[in-house]
Amino acid sequence: MSFFRPEILAMDGYTPGEQPQAGKFIKLNTNENPYPPPPGIRRAIEEVLDKGLQRYPDPMANAFRTRAAELYKLPSKDWVLCGNGSDDILTICTRAFVGQGELLRLPYPSYILYKSLAQIQGAQSQEVKFNADWSLPASFGDPAAALKLVFLPNPNSPTGTMISREAILELAERLPCPLIVDEAYADFAEFNCIDLVQQNEKIMVSRTLSKAYGLAGLRFGFLLAQPQMVEQLIKVKDSYNCDAFAIGAATAAIHDEAWQADNRRKIIATRAKLVAGLEQLGFTVIPSQANFVWCNHQKHEARPLYEQLKAQKVLIRYMNYAGWRDGLRISVGTDEQTDVLLALIGSLL
């Protein structure tokens, strides 16, 4: 006999990418930024230490909200909700919108966590396959009685492809429920959907500092949404979901626009180099707007390649999507890491 809800017992649980805590790896498996975060972080952390940790942090992280509203040209901080990583934001939204037996929709293949979140709620999830050109079929926007939430990663993972702003506006108009545009990787892309939040309350944009700001270790994400949406979501979040270090460092990070522009430029340049190198080695690579690429070799199986690289202390992500295919997702590292990776793959083929 078990005390757990049957939904919990039945599920496998989301397995995050490997995070080796020891050993020197070239780590290109979880889309971390290879560069150190904005230099202002250290001073922000020291300020928190000097102020002391005895007191609870600001439950709403208003310093960050105020700056984010300014940076993203939203009317006020009431359009921003902060979370302990964007996973916290996705969790809060799922709990707020999707009840037991209801329906959550997501594209396939995409971020596996969305399905786990539905499972924890005892909800159903509906995976809609991308078209061959990585657009979405019209059915992705079809209303359904039980449909309460739709997730759309943009750029998508593992493919790095994007759905256009026009298509997203149209989806939101057709859907009977909120559409969370998960922009974890949008800082590496050619466009984003932040301003669409003001056009339709169903469009909510989720963001993270883990990828584009080199702060995966910090756990800080946020949602941009209309104030009447944020107001209800606050009821679902833990009271003090962001700690004093995360609030201080995240606020400092998004003040540094020059760092962000420079980092973006470097990642995009290395991405081009990575794609060219992979293609030269005989890989088919999907054109990506994120800080990773999805690829398959024309002759060699993906899994042994992943394993051989791991044995050589280079970690990339092997993923196998039932009904679609398996393949390799490779994060964009530094130029040096990319050179090592490409040389190593060349020697293995």
Place this chain on the structure above:
Amino acid sequence: MSFFRPEILAMDGYTPGEQPQAGKFIKLNTNENPYPPPPGIRRAIEEVLDKGLQRYPDPMANAFRTRAAELYKLPSKDWVLCGNGSDDILTICTRAFVGQGELLRLPYPSYILYKSLAQIQGAQSQEVKFNADWSLPASFGDPAAALKLVFLPNPNSPTGTMISREAILELAERLPCPLIVDEAYADFAEFNCIDLVQQNEKIMVSRTLSKAYGLAGLRFGFLLAQPQMVEQLIKVKDSYNCDAFAIGAATAAIHDEAWQADNRRKIIATRAKLVAGLEQLGFTVIPSQANFVWCNHQKHEARPLYEQLKAQKVLIRYMNYAGWRDGLRISVGTDEQTDVLLALIGSLL
């Protein structure tokens, strides 16, 4: 029309205690520790900064788990689950055990958050009133078909009173579901229930570093439970629920047993002084084993006293429990803060 689950729209949301972000307050309203945390924290934080924040933290916070198992004499780290504050632990447990329409039991008056957690799940909550001597009626351990989880804060808030270890063992034997002993304040008490976790898998102990380690700003809590329970709970937590700073600082903190013993001694001594002072001023004070006391003045209303103190920049907590009573919950501060508080109350009466 709203997109939110009806349970979310219907609830008020948990209101945390006031956390003024500006102005010099003597803050005795949210049971924070008045002393700085163990000095090793600063080095631990600097080590995290030096190592860099680009990478994700250890999803399981194993460094902390290993040390906690050692400190609390549990067989292995598999008996420990880490959370983003103990609120995260309470949230994870509620989501794992209590489905829509099911029942969660809590004593009354106690921590108001438990009820909010049930509401978010669309579950019912059943409040069982303490007896006049702050023991619990036998009905608190009665089985019920829909009963899936029981919360028992020990020491309780707002009273600081405790249920004996024998009573807790007996409760766990009678209950059909897990019993979470919320030991947020147990480091200030005469006993705790950690070893009982090994006697009955239904007993799970939740802890926080916010109170006894002066780390409210850090957000770190943990659960001690049998490994087969922890294993399922992992499925419900966010993958990277604790950040690199929190893991590093929390691990350093629980290594410093001397600091903890000294801090405990100081808080208990000041608590005695606070109680004596309040009684001298005509308050009735419930004997407390926590770092706060619950009191009422024999002649003066609680709310105006709270308001007058706030106007003088001394924050205590006014609470009003329907069907029981209102009163004042005062955190144990430093000796100096306690002197200021008592003198101020004396001048107001």
